[in-house]
Amino acid sequence: ARFYSPRRQQYVGKLKFASLESSQGSKKLIVATEKNVVAALNSRSGEILWRHVDKGTPEGAIDAMLIHGQDAITVSNAGRILRSWETNIGGLNWETSLDTGSFQVASLVALQDVVKYVAVLKKAAISLHYLSNGHQKWVEHLPERQENIFNESTQYQLLYSHGTGVIHVLGIVPQSHLNVLTFSVEDGEITKQVLRVAAPWLKSLNGVCSVVGEAVLVCMDMGTHSLYVCCLETEQEMKQIPLQSLDLEFADGFQPRILATQPNVISASRTQFFLQLSPSHFSLLQYKHGLLSHLRDFQQAALVSFATTGEKTVAAVLTCRSELKSGSSDGLAAGSTLEDSQKQESLTCSNQTYNINLYLVETGQRLLDTTITFNLEQGGAKPQQLYIQVFLKKDDSVGYRALVQTEDHMLMFLQQPGKVVWSREESLAEVVSLEMVDLPLTGAQAELEGEFGKKADGLLGMFLKRLSSQLILLQAWTAHLWKMFYDARKPRSQIKNEINIDNLARDEFNLQKMMVMVTASGKLFGIESSSGTILWKQYLKNVRPGSSFKLMVQRTTAHFPHPPQCTLLVKDKETKMSFLYVFNPIFGKRSQVAPPVLKRPVLQTLLLPIMDQDYAKVLLLIDDEYKVTAFPATKNVLRQLEEIAHSIFFYLVDAEQGKLSGFRLKRDLTTEESWEVIIPTEVQRIVTVKGKRSNEHVHSQGRVMGDRSVLYKSLNPNLLAVVTESTDTHHERTFIGIYLIDGVTGRIIHSSVQKKAKGPVHIVHSENWVVYQYWNTKARRNEFTVLELYEGTEQYNATAFSSLDRPILPQVLQQSYIFPSAISAMEATITERGITSRHLLIGLPSGAILSLPKALLDPRRPEIPTEQSREENLIPYSPDVQIHAERFINYNQTICRMRGIYTAPSGLESTCLVVAYGLDIYQTRVYPSKQFDVLKDDYDYVLISSVLFGLVFATMITKRLAQVKLLNRAWR
Known part of the structure; x- marks a missing residue:
């Protein structure tokens, strides 16, 4: 406990965009995630070099990311904000606001072999901005409607430029035709007449169409099983190419995709492109000089990706090493999102062994010595995204590294021939449920437990058991001494105290625990609390996005030899159906007990x-x-x-x-x-229902007042705190309601209304008090209200509690306080016996965790101190609750986007274990009443030992002197 240091683990979330530098000595990769994070990861260790976290709401969502040199351009907030980041240190180069409108696509634009601009296409306008400072060069509104088309609007969805001084914008009138607009990069003028191309079979351009080569549009038609091509600069109609001519056909019920690549906006797109015909079938095609040719077929591919270094462009194909079989879970598609993949059939790789190979795009020929083989956990998730970092070696051969993201949001960075450079568990950026479980006993402790836990086998049998137990203890002690001697000979930096499942054991004060975490992706983790080491992980395949989870500990490690048991209830958001998953929280193995x-x-x-x-x-x-x-x-x-x-x-x-x-x-x-x-829903709606924790212990049943009488707490274990919020959102008519209801009888113990208040409401319900926080719309500030329930100076029944036998309502004391900050999460400390003072742990938007003594939120704080209040040590009432930096328990280790705080008791009454989780995970210990049961660091062992030895020595001398004196007296 004395040398403990808090642990923080930082995450970025599931990748949405990623860019890997195309050089052998590159040290970073730039990512943008679904958690609205832009970050740079160290490509050699996986650590975060820098990270910028935007709002957690849809306003902060990153819509596009473009990389040019040392700049990363991001479009966020539905196309309203354009930013440029310096990728080495993460500094913001510039930021500019864009006009409102539905964002479609963004692209870099080159002029005279230099990338100078970035173009942003929206539903009704296109704007061009300087890459150096973000200033707008020009903006042009796009014609939405045209004559004689039954007044149908045009949906602009594609943008293409390849350094020729023009920008092509493609719009579609669904099931009618395409409009192609060509703008001049210099002044934004339309350089040629609007090209109208008939396409009655086309509903959308996204995924179905792409631009290859010198501005050639390629589209698919499921109805005729054909490809349609049209040169945007010279042709005015689509040319049909049946897939049967290439011996290809679409899979039934699958939406095909075209995957093209434009390595550099200075030059045209590659003439080669992938056509995805089914979840596992990709074809590499080439459209050149008006001819469509089939380069290579990939029948068993799971993911594909393009990458370019210098003049070489390669295609990376990820395949299962064994035969792929049709399954029933989510499908895989190159660059696809989870929503897309759910609509596809799936592939199951039985041995979870995968290969990545490189192919030259010009010929489809496989490059020798470019195979990466890697393994995923058996029964685990499948790969979902593939990003390739290609570079030229000294002998001009192609080398590469691969970044693979799996369905459970794990990132793996691989290098040839299959070495895992690093991996990151990004699903931990979204923890939804958490429990702490005691670690198991050591072998010696378990042997003793077995000795005392079984029936007596007679005198001889018990004696032999005791001998065997003592031998095991002697063996463990000898091994411990040998390890100490062996480690003492090593330099301190080389001593490894690695924690794994084999050497897991409960410490003397039960401070180390197993943290069982459930994430939104359906992945479970077992993490050792003191080191943050992930000891086991388990992925539940049949969990769909948006599912809710409830984790319960059915059996702890206290019942040796029975293994501990946790049960996870998973509820599907759409179907409302549930299933149970029963497992061992120490080893992560599925239990043999079959749940209903x-x-x-x-x-x-x-x-x-x-x-x-x-x-x-x-x-x-x-x-x-x-x-x-x-x-x-x-x-x-x-x-x-x-x-x-x-x-x-x-x-x-x-x-x-x-x-x-x-x-x-x-x-x-x-x-x-x-x-x-x-609760009438036309007036208010139920926001939260909060009960008391089942493992909470109350040490004192009353409070001693200044006149030496006792004010007894109303400790109703069945009490529910129900929070409601008004449905009327007008700031003059909003309100927050609080109801204290007995869960057995339905009796409303107390109700109150905070007028001109609104949520979000954070609430803590413990012992005989309730604390909740809300926003005061009139005073425009955050406020706390605390409720405390007392029976009075006489207890109704001191021996047993029953909700059915409570004729007298408790006294309710209430007081409000002003808090100078918003709140992200709130929880109360908890200890084994409830003797230690209670503190409120308040997570602030800044990422700090404030430890606030509950005594500051006491409704009995007097406005004018009296002799009795001083005797009771009540603090005089002041409405302002100050935030003091010395009360932060995480110092400078802030937690981004905190969603919850979990507290658990330890074996020491003074110590409470704390885990805060959000985008990051932070684990520490707090001591609300100091460490009254632990010796201080500066405790003088030498002095106390000297005094004890002196007392023993003096006792022996005085005993001898007393005997001599008695003997002499007897001789007189």
Whole structure:
């Protein structure tokens, strides 16, 4: 505990765009992600060199990224903001605002063999900006409607320029024709008459059409199984080329794609392009001098990509090393997004071994000695994106590195012949659920547990067990001494304290734990808390985007020899159907226990304190027909449920209808509605329902007041805090409502309304208090309100609590405070026995975590201090809560876009374990009442040892002197 240092791991998220420098000695790659992040990664280690995080809303979404030399150009906020970044240090070169309009595409534009401009195409306009400073050179509005076309509007979707001083803009009137506009780069004037090309079969240009060679448009038609080509500069009609002439045909139900490449905007696009005919079938074609030729067919390709170095352009093809089989999960497509791939058939690589090969685009010939072979985890995700970094070696041969992104958002950087240079788990940028599990016992501790945990085998048997236990302890002690001696001979820098699953063991104070994290991509991680080492990972293939997760610990490591057990409930967003995944949280292996098959959508889960014969807590699942499923459902469990069914209650929330319902369990495992609360949805909507944590311990049942009387807390474990927000968004009529409802009886204990207030609302519900934060629209500031519930100076029932026997409503004390910042997340500290003072951990938008003593948010703080309030150590009331930098627990290690804070108790009462997660993950320990149960660093061991030895020595001397004195007295 003394030498612990906090850990922070930074991420960028799933890649949207990536650019790899085309030189052998390059040290960085530039990426833009779906998390609205622009960053540079070290190509040798995978570490983040620099990172810029935009807003987490759609306003910060990155629509396009272009690279030229040392500049990275990004278009964001739906085409409203154009930025240029210096790629070496990440500095902002310039930023400019663009006119509103639906963004389509952006492209670099060259003039006289020099790239000088960047063009941005929107739905109704095209603008040209200087690459050096972002200033607008010209803007031209595009004709939306034309005569005699039934007033249909033109959708402009493509932009093409190849250094000839003109820009071609392509628009489409769906199922009618194409419009081709040609603008002069110098002044934006239309240099030639608008070209109208009939294309009644064409609905969109994106993915279906592309420009190859010297401004030749190539499009596909699923209906006639043909390619259509048209030279934008010389021709006025499409020329049909049937695919049958090349012995090719489209797969049924698959939307084909054309993948072309333009290595440099100074010159024309390559005449070669990929035609994707099915999820696994790509053909490399060439259209040159009016002829379409077939260069090479790739029947078993998963991903393809183009890359250029100097004058050489190559095609990289990723294939499965074994035969590919049709599967049932998501499909793969080159450069495709997850939404696209879901619509395709899929490919399953049985051994998860893949090859990447390079081919010359001019001939389709495979380059020798360019194979990269790599393996992915068995049963894991498939590759989804492929980026290639090509360079010329000294002997003029082609070398390359590959960046592969898988479905579970893992990045792998590979070099020949298959070495993994580094990998990054970018799914950890979106953690959705988290639990901490105690580490297992050591071998010696487990042996002792087994000795005491089994029935007696007689005197001799127990003696032999004790001998074997002592031998194991002696062996472990000898190995520890040998390791200390061996490490002492090494330099300190060479001593490795690597943590792996084999040497995992609980420490003396239970400070090291296993962090089980569930990410939005459906990937599970087991991370050791003190080092941040990923010990295991598991990918759930059948999880769709937008699914919700609930992680529950059914059995901890305390029940040796039974392994710990976690259960994950996954609920699909669209179908509302759920399934259970049961696994060992220490090793990440799927449990042999078969969970029940859930045939109906699950509305609520309830983890009961009762256990089966294997010490697994019973999980109740309530479906949309209010039927209950128990897991595990053994005879012993069902018998226990029958006995305690009368005391099992649960609640359901229907936010759409504004209804809270309470149910009780019957002996036959059916349910009966016991109460209902209706929140009128035309006035307000339910935002949050928050109960108390099941592992929370309350040490003190009351507060001693200044007159020595006791004010007893109202500790209702069934209390629910319901937060509502007005549906009227006008700042004069908005309000926040708070309801404290007993989850067993449906009784409204307290309700209050904050007028002229709005969310987002962050709430913490613990012990006998509730703290929530909101935005005051009238005063334009953030405020806290704290509620505390007390029974009074006399306890109604000191021995047992029952919601059914509470005639007197508790006293509710309330006070509000001003907070000078918005809040990203909020949670309360928790300790093993609840003796330590409680602190609120508040995540700020700046990335800092503020540790605020709960005593500052006490509704009993007096405006005018009295003798009794001083006796009670109550702080005089001041409405302002200040943010002091010394209360930040993460110092300068800020957490970007924080979404949640998780707290867990440790073996030390003074210590609370904290994990903050968002785009980054930060793990630390906090000591709300200092480390009162740990010796200080400057503790004087020499002095106390000297005193003890002196006392022992003095005791021995005085004992001897006393004996001599008694002997002398006896002789007198």
